[in-house]
Amino acid sequence: MLKILGRVTSINVRKVLWALDELRLQYEREDWGLPIRDPKVPEFLALNPNGQVPVLIEGDFVLWESNAILIYLAEREGVLLPQHLESRALALQWLGWQASELNPPWGYAVNALIRKTPGYDDPERIAHSIRQWGAKMALLEERLAKGTAFVAGDEFTIADIALGLSVHRWMSVPADKPELPAVGEYYERLMSREAGARWMGAETP
């Protein structure tokens, strides 16, 4: 059976678990990742030399990087990625954008305001992080305001899974944030999916 290594409090692990539920695939999950179980041990590093979760294991096949796992699952099952070449490319564009552009700016604010990590208490840096994060969210707002149900068109894709978890985090952070009505409607749409409500429901500590 397909096995996922990773703690459910990780947003990258939740991406994969949400996709597995959308695909109605059975899996086993083993808790790895701090503070539950340190992945920087030889047994885990032999599977993922980065010492990070998630990892997918299927027989002898081992795969890490949450986006690679999402693409693998979608291609294997033939759903959650459009067949149409341009729509598929747009879905992959937004999937990559979530990891490389949208996520990096939130680090300081999330550590300060959600995780309450000691040492993250500089109001200037919190405000800067929210501003930078908000500027990226404004790009998503602009895209969604064009009126399609999902980010790459009217088809739900793996890009919406990744973005949904990021939008959930944006909604959860207690800070003064710009109004993003199209993002708000998108969030409701994703929350109305059974798997969306399950995996966006809990905030990462």
Ligand SMILES: N[C@@H](CCC(=O)N[C@@H](CS)C(=O)NCC(=O)O)C(=O)O
């Ligand atoms: N680019 C990687 C990032 C994975 C990552 O940052 N994982 C974090 C959790 S979200 C992790 O393993 N942190 C160490 C730990 O939990 O011990 C991916 O998308 O899979």
